[in-house]
Amino acid sequence: MRSFSRIITRRLVFAYGTLASSTIIGSYINANEQKHQSILKSIVRSFSDALMGNQESSMVSSPFGYDPFVSLSKNNFSDEEFERCFRYFDSLKQGTWTREDFHRFLNALFSNKQRPYCILSDLVEQYFRETDFNQDEKIDFDEFLQAWKKPVKCAVKPISALVIVDVQNDFISGTLALHSCPANQQGEEVVPIINRVLHDVKFDVVAYTYDWHPANHISFYENRFLRATAPESPVTAEKARVLDMIIFIGSNDLAKRIEQILWPAHCVQQSQGAELHRDLVRHENAIHVYKGTNPEIDSYSAFWDNMKLSKTTLDDQLRERFVTDVYVVGLATDVCVASTAMHAIENNYRTALVEDACRGVNEKEIECKRTVLTKNGCIFVESNVLPGMVSGEDRRPEMARRMFVENLKSIGRYKTSLTS
Numbered sequence: 412m413r414s415f416s417r418i419i420t421r422r423l424v425f426a427y428g429t430l431a432s433s434t435i436i437g438s439y440i441n442a443n444e445q446k447h448q449s450i451l452k453s454i455v456r457s458f459s460d461a462l463m464g465n466q467e468s469s470m471v472s473s474p475f476g477y478d479p480f481v482s483l484s485k486n487n488f489s490d491e492e493f494e495r496c497f498r499y500f501d502s503l504k505q506g507t508w509t510r511e512d513f514h515r516f517l518n519a520l521f522s523n524k525q526r527p528y529c530i531l532s533d534l535v536e537q538y539f540r541e542t543d544f545n546q547d548e549k550i551d552f553d554e555f556l557q558a559w560k561k562p563v564k565c566a567v568k569p570i571s572a573l574v575i576v577d578v579q580n581d582f583i584s585g586t587l588a589l590h591s592c593p594a595n596q597q598g599e600e601v602v603p604i605i606n607r608v609l610h611d612v613k614f615d616v617v618a619y620t621y622d623w624h625p626a627n628h629i630s631f632y633e634n635r636f637l638r639a640t641a642p643e644s645p646v647t648a649e650k651a652r653v654l655d656m657i658i659f660i661g662s663n664d665l666a667k668r669i670e671q672i673l674w675p676a677h678c679v680q681q682s683q684g685a686e687l688h689r690d691l692v693r694h695e696n697a698i699h700v701y702k703g704t705n706p707e708i709d710s711y712s713a714f715w716d717n718m719k720l721s722k723t724t725l726d727d728q729l730r731e732r733f734v735t736d737v738y739v740v741g742l743a744t745d746v747c748v749a750s751t752a753m754h755a756i757e758n759n760y761r762t763a764l765v766e767d768a769c770r771g772v773n774e775k776e777i778e779c780k781r782t783v784l785t786k787n788g789c790i791f792v793e794s795n796v797l798p799g800m801v802s803g804e805d806r807r808p809e810m811a812r813r814m815f816v817e818n819l820k821s822i823g824r825y826k827t828s829l830t831s
């Protein structure tokens with residue numbers, strides 16, 4: 412399926428993303444490539460052991476006979492439990508953490524089934540400096556609590572939502588079928604993968620999104636003569652072809668100009684093409700979100716329209732349910748999936764895009780969006796790691812980074828030097 416050059420490009424982008432997000436190599440493993448994976452694993456293990464001074468066993472078995480993070484979550488993250496957790500890593504019993512204590516804390520927190528992810532020393536140092544508010548080269552309990560209370564809670568006991576984007580007939584076999592798009596991908600392939608995920612993984616919230624357009628929608632190629640084209644538009648309505656970008660003069664109550672890619676008419680409200688694929692499992696008590704309902708503006712993301720002039724109900728509904736983590740799957744990777752993931756990040760959800768459960772329009776665009784999303788803190792995973800991540804057993808350092816920074820911002824301790 413995937414061309415050799417694409418795999419190479421993906422790996423390069425992968426490597427670039429790794430550098431851009433500065434530092435963590437823990438989970439950058441493509442689960443589909445067994446050989447590659449086992450080599451990487453051994454590298455990660457040796458790195459980890461080296462950094463830990465081979466102290467993993469002493470870290471895992473607690474002197475108090477308990478895992479501080481399990482205990483924390485069982486006791487609803489009470490301040491008393493946070494104190495016990497702090498004491499657990501306080502090797503000198505002086506009420507403060509040294510760098511080594513702090514490093515052991517990070518390794519215990521960011522682990523998978525008690526096997527620590529490697530966190531490179533520059534990130535440990537950065538985290539240490541950002542946590543050490545009074546710059547006395549030690550971490551006291553208050554500093555730990557302020558900086559890490561929220562990130563620890565989210566890592567240990569995430570509240571996870573699966574957002575299933577636009578798995579609708581028109582994108583699979585209808586007017587905008589992905590197999591007819593440049594990437595030549597098969598939208599239908601996501602259905603059994605998403606069904607397996609719904610069966611195997613205990614998500615706290617499941618949301619289905621729908622592209623849901625009125626017949627006179629601005630995005631339809633067939634409607635290109637319904638609106639005036641702006642003088643600066645790269646194409647006129649007469650010369651425009653499908654997938655061209657055109658600029659319309661916006662309606663009075665929205666915007667002066669609206670850039671729009673012209674798609675074949677698709678997902679018209681109430682039509683068969685707008686229905687979810689018949690084999691996609693319908694989860695009980697799911698949220699259903701309809702987007703692109705305003706004829707005058709398109710909406711790729713399930714959170715906001717393309718100009719962020721109006722929002723859907725998705726964010727409010729996730730917040731009502733205290734969601735911390737958003738996993739995005741569906742169609743199409745480089746359009747609605749990527750836009751939804753980007754807005755999830757902007758809304759401060761810890762965000763992952765599940766690559767094998769997505770299919771896209773254009774390979775170059777898919778890579779482009781991947782780079783941008785990675786830089787902004789979205790992580791890319793395969794569906795087989797979801798059970799561990801959603802249960803809080805597999806706690807990835809790169810998933811926590813943005814939450815840590817946002818927490819520091821909210822308490823006014825964030826320094827711009829932290830941005831990657």
Ligand SMILES: [Zn+2]
Pocket residue numbers: 622623624630677678703
């Ligand atoms: Zn649409």
